[in-house]
Amino acid sequence: MTLIAHGITGAFIATKITNPLLSFPIIIASHYFEDWIPHFDFGTGLSNGSKTKKDAFIGGLVDFAAMCLALLWFWQLANPQIAWLAYYGAFVAILPDFLHAPEVFLGFQPFFSKPFDQLHKLIHTSTNNKVIGIGTQVAVILAIYLLR
Numbered sequence: 001m002t003l004i005a006h007g008i009t010g011a012f013i014a015t016k017i018t019n020p021l022l023s024f025p026i027i028i029a030s031h032y033f034e035d036w037i038p039h040f041d042f043g044t045g046l047s048n049g050s051k052t053k054k055d056a057f058i059g060g061l062v063d064f065a066a067m068c069l070a071l072l073w074f075w076q077l078a079n080p081q082i083a084w085l086a087y088y089g090a091f092v093a094i095l096p097d098f099l100h101a102p103e104v105f106l107g108f109q110p111f112f113s114k115p116f117d118q119l120h121k122l123i124h125t126s127t128n129n130k131v132i133g134i135g136t137q138v139a140v141i142l143a144i145y146l147l148r
């Protein structure tokens with residue numbers, strides 16, 4: 001899924017399960033679960049050549065900025081304290097995609113990311129159907145906005 005969907009899911013989990021050691025594996029599992037659901041993301045189209053690495057990179061930066069804005073809106077604006085748990089959760093939630101980024105953009109796979117990348121490729125389900133691919137993520141974002 002997009003970074004915004006992953007990031008706010010992680011923030012939601014981390015703010016509900018406030019022990020970071022307990023929330024960490026659940027947040028990581030949420031990333032792979034969400035990537036298993038057919039979705040569109042900014043890497044969709046890279047493998048079949050319908051999108052360039054530059055387009056995917058720029059899309060990823062926009063997605064990251066949107067995630068940061070959503071974190072501020074959902075957890076920070078009405079909170080006088082720094083929402084550390086929300087930021088922690090978002091960081092953990094997008095970690096699998098960061099580990100995958102060197103292989104996608106640089107053609108280099110660090111040894112420590114190999115098992116995570118293999119799991120990612122096994123589970124990841126992209127769709128070019130924009131209604132399903134974006135609709136599922138809008139549903140996730142709306143649900144978290146209402147439940148947070």
Ligand SMILES: [Zn+2]
Binds near residue numbers: 001035097120
């Ligand atoms: Zn992913």
